[in-house]
Amino acid sequence: MSTTADEYKFTTLSVNSPKPYVLHIQLDREEKHNTMNHAMWKDMTDCFSKASDDENVRSIVLSGKGRLFTAGLDLMEAAQNFSSSPDQDVARRGFKMAKYIGLAQESCSAIERCMKPVVVAIHGACIGGGMDVITACDIRLCAENAYFSIKEVDVGLAADMGTLQRLPKIIGNDSLVRELSYTARKIGSNEALSCGLVSKVYKDDKELMENALQLAAFIATKSPVAVQSTKVNLNYARNHSIPEGLEFMKSWNATMLQTEDIMKSAGAFMQKKTPADVEFSKL
Numbered sequence: 001m002s003t004t005a006d007e008y009k010f011t012t013l014s015v016n017s018p019k020p021y022v023l024h025i026q027l028d029r030e031e032k033h034n035t036m037n038h039a040m041w042k043d044m045t046d047c048f049s050k051a052s053d054d055e056n057v058r059s060i061v062l063s064g065k066g067r068l069f070t071a072g073l074d075l076m077e078a079a080q081n082f083s084s085s086p087d088q089d090v091a092r093r094g095f096k097m098a099k100y101i102g103l104a105q106e107s108c109s110a111i112e113r114c115m116k117p118v119v120v121a122i123h124g125a126c127i128g129g130g131m132d133v134i135t136a137c138d139i140r141l142c143a144e145n146a147y148f149s150i151k152e153v154d155v156g157l158a159a160d161m162g163t164l165q166r167l168p169k170i171i172g173n174d175s176l177v178r179e180l181s182y183t184a185r186k187i188g189s190n191e192a193l194s195c196g197l198v199s200k201v202y203k204d205d206k207e208l209m210e211n212a213l214q215l216a217a218f219i220a221t222k223s224p225v226a227v228q229s230t231k232v233n234l235n236y237a238r239n240h241s242i243p244e245g246l247e248f249m250k251s252w253n254a255t256m257l258q259t260e261d262i263m264k265s266a267g268a269f270m271q272k273k274t275p276a277d278v279e280f281s282k283l
């Protein structure tokens with residue numbers, strides 16, 4: 001094992017390193033359908049921030065333990081939080097809620113900010129908060145049995161951890177985003193593939209996990225300078241104009257084109273080898 005997965009101890013996540021430089025993070029509240037609560041949001045933020053800085057991690061797979069990916073917000077715990085301190089001044093309650101929402105949002109933003117690409121493998125239900133999580137990931141794969149729902153309207157709220165901000169940029173179909181967000185309609189794996197929410201559907205959970213890990217392992221064989229630079233620039237490009245993106249890229253690569261990884265990768269090509277044959281320095 002090239003990563004120090006045993007340093008990743010969390011109460012709501014299981015973490016291991018099944019392949020060199022690959023970290024596998026699993027949502028692990030199986031007995032509660034991997035519902036998301038305060039502890040899980042905090043664990044996710046800490047875990048993805050740690051992996052971002054971990055030179056033994058080059059790519060990440062995220063999945064859910066048990067029979068589904070996640071049932072979204074833990075409604076029991078949320079009900080307690082939403083109704084706490086009813087006698088307190090509304091503004092003071094507002095400040096408290098903003099802090100709570102911010103903490104939840106951070107769990108998804110930490111995935112997006114993480115320098116290492118995150119491949120998410122979705123099986124069974126992906127509901128509510130689950131959509132916020134997967135839309136912050138780099139690559140979405142699912143099993144045939146997967147279904148997706150922006151369920152928030154059915155529990156009386158607007159999605160607030162990133163789905164409404166990220167999904168339009170992922171599927172590029174504003175009409176469909178609005179329909180799904182206003183109705184909470186479930187879409188199956190085939191529709192998810194045809195609208196561009198996922199890039200591949202596998203016949204069952206086993207095939208999904210094998211392929212997700214294989215993809216992450218393949219990404220991990222490439223130059224970490226090249227892969228991480230690509231993620232940073234794709235994220236930047238998504239939120240800026242093309243001229244701004246090109247300007248950012250120019251400054252970024254003014255340094256990065258001086259990396260030893262280019263000589264190593266090109267050298268491998270000349271010798272009829274691949275990046276997998278190259279030993280890249282840690283990053």
Ligand SMILES: CC/C=C\C=C\CC(=O)SCCNC(=O)CCNC(=O)[C@H](O)C(C)(C)COP(=O)(O)OP(=O)(O)OC[C@H]1O[C@@H](n2cnc3c(N)ncnc32)[C@H](O)[C@@H]1OP(=O)(O)O
Nearest residue numbers: 035071072073074075076101104125127128129151152155
């Ligand atoms: C700051 C805010 C941040 C984030 C906000 C996110 C918003 C959301 O995520 S909104 C979406 C919330 N989730 C749901 O509405 C899902 C509700 N659950 C279901 O639809 C189903 O339970 C299921 C996940 C599809 C599973 O169905 P099934 O296999 O038929 O099991 P059930 O009998 O329905 O459930 C078993 C058991 O689990 C409890 N449960 C299910 N989901 C939740 C949940 N989200 N929170 C809390 N508890 C949940 C369910 O009540 C059952 O409990 P019993 O005690 O066994 O009755």
